[in-house]
Amino acid sequence: MKKRYASTWESLKEHQVPKWYEDGKFGIFIHWGLYSVPAFAPQTWELGEVPPDETWFSNNPYAEWYYNSINVGYGPSYDYHVQKYGKDFKYEQFADMWKAEKWNPAEWARLFKKAGAEYVVLTTKHHDGFCLFPSEYTDYNAWRRGPQRDIVGDLTDAVREEKLRMGLYYSGIVDWTFADDPILNNEDLFHTASPTFAYADYAYNQSMELIDRYAPSVFWNDIGWPRQGEQNLPYLLSHYYNTVEDGVVNDRFNDLFHDFTTKEYQSGSANRREKWEMCRGMGLSFGYNAMESDDKIISIEDAISLLVSTVANNGNLLLNIGPRADGTIPEEQEKRLLAIGEWLRVNGEAIYGSRCSSRESIKYTDQIQVHFTEREGALYVLIDAKGRSQVAVTVPGLRGNAIPLDPEVDAEITAVDGGLCFTVKNFGSSQNIAVFRLN
Numbered sequence: 001m002k003k004r005y006a007s008t009w010e011s012l013k014e015h016q017v018p019k020w021y022e023d024g025k026f027g028i029f030i031h032w033g034l035y036s037v038p039a040f041a042p043q044t045w046e047l048g049e050v051p052p053d054e055t056w057f058s059n060n061p062y063a064e065w066y067y068n069s070i071n072v073g074y075g076p077s078y079d080y081h082v083q084k085y086g087k088d089f090k091y092e093q094f095a096d097m098w099k100a101e102k103w104n105p106a107e108w109a110r111l112f113k114k115a116g117a118e119y120v121v122l123t124t125k126h127h128d129g130f131c132l133f134p135s136e137y138t139d140y141n142a143w144r145r146g147p148q149r150d151i152v153g154d155l156t157d158a159v160r161e162e163k164l165r166m167g168l169y170y171s172g173i174v175d176w177t178f179a180d181d182p183i184l185n186n187e188d189l190f191h192t193a194s195p196t197f198a199y200a201d202y203a204y205n206q207s208m209e210l211i212d213r214y215a216p217s218v219f220w221n222d223i224g225w226p227r228q229g230e231q232n233l234p235y236l237l238s239h240y241y242n243t244v245e246d247g248v249v250n251d252r253f254n255d256l257f258h259d260f261t262t263k264e265y266q267s268g269s270a271n272r273r274e275k276w277e278m279c280r281g282m283g284l285s286f287g288y289n290a291m292e293s294d295d296k297i298i299s300i301e302d303a304i305s306l307l308v309s310t311v312a313n314n315g316n317l318l319l320n321i322g323p324r325a326d327g328t329i330p331e332e333q334e335k336r337l338l339a340i341g342e343w344l345r346v347n348g349e350a351i352y353g354s355r356c357s358s359r360e361s362i363k364y365t366d367q368i369q370v371h372f373t374e375r376e377g378a379l380y381v382l383i384d385a386k387g388r389s390q391v392a393v394t395v396p397g398l399r400g401n402a403i404p405l406d407p408e409v410d411a412e413i414t415a416v417d418g419g420l421c422f423t424v425k426n427f428g429s430s431q432n433i434a435v436f437r438l439n
């Protein structure tokens, strides 16, 4: 019997994180929109590395923040815009330059499948207010302008064709088509955030559109929810769960409710006792930044290391891609997705469907860590030896027979006082992360 949720916080709190989200572990975030046309941001810091003050916001590494970065009227993005497009060029003009002429949603979905992703989350409306779906509430959308397609609908169909889950991102509290005072600190961000009842209704109505039309498995709201619309939330979320029984929502509804908490680069915290999700771009930006070349984005080894450490601590990794405006995925990003998929094809039994072990991760040095997961009665030992071709680590409290999941891994495991010593002589194709099943 399908559970019905009432539009009350008490009823919503009965919602459990669905098994697919606990099991899925790895998703692909996609930031695609008008900002993909200029595709520019200075390469400065990871979020959380420096305070969210004027220095951060006027040198914002997020290419998807291009509107605000030029709206502040100074800084690298402003200078780039004036030089490339001219002082009088309006951001809204990108709406007729974005054509997505090479976009093949089925190709994207096949790549995400090969990458080993279990779910996908696409921006439907970022802070710039441009919608990637035919909204009834604005003509500033990809159906009327630019690509003249229902980007959200076409990708949702293609992703589901590959038997992956489709999630939708919505910028709930920030929409620069309603309020666009320049943002130079977090106070501005939350003050500027569309402070009207009219916008609160707009955000509610568009969220209902997205739920009713696409039934997303993830409703990924960003930054927060309009204060004037907080009283709409219990109904909106109960409607969501009554429409999408195994749907999940994140923790960006003004700390009022969540299924999972979120980390973004170095910002936010993760508590292994509850479900959380780590998200980041491949480089410093979510939107495509043409300046981010192969040597400027996360290495394959570090991406897999992040997946392993996140999953071992009860998280999911939502790794972002920033496609070009024409609909192609930069080769350096595709290379990383395929390598992650390759690693998961060999070592995925320690990841998919696993659960956090009572054994906490062990950090021997900055380069050498051992993580644990459990699945179907087996304990998995994941040895991460960044940059090392060989390693020997003793893991206390273990005994029994340890088998490497990758037959190419050459390792010796010996029983020592109170534990097992793993001597890995060759990591094979496993990117310096060797996984052992302990029976």
Ligand SMILES: CC(C)[C@@H]1NC[C@@H](O)[C@H](O)[C@@H]1O
Binding pocket: 062, 064, 065, 222, 223, 264, 279, 286
């Ligand atoms: C994690 C990701 C969804 C980021 N959230 C905050 C935004 O300001 C940023 O552009 C990006 O969308």
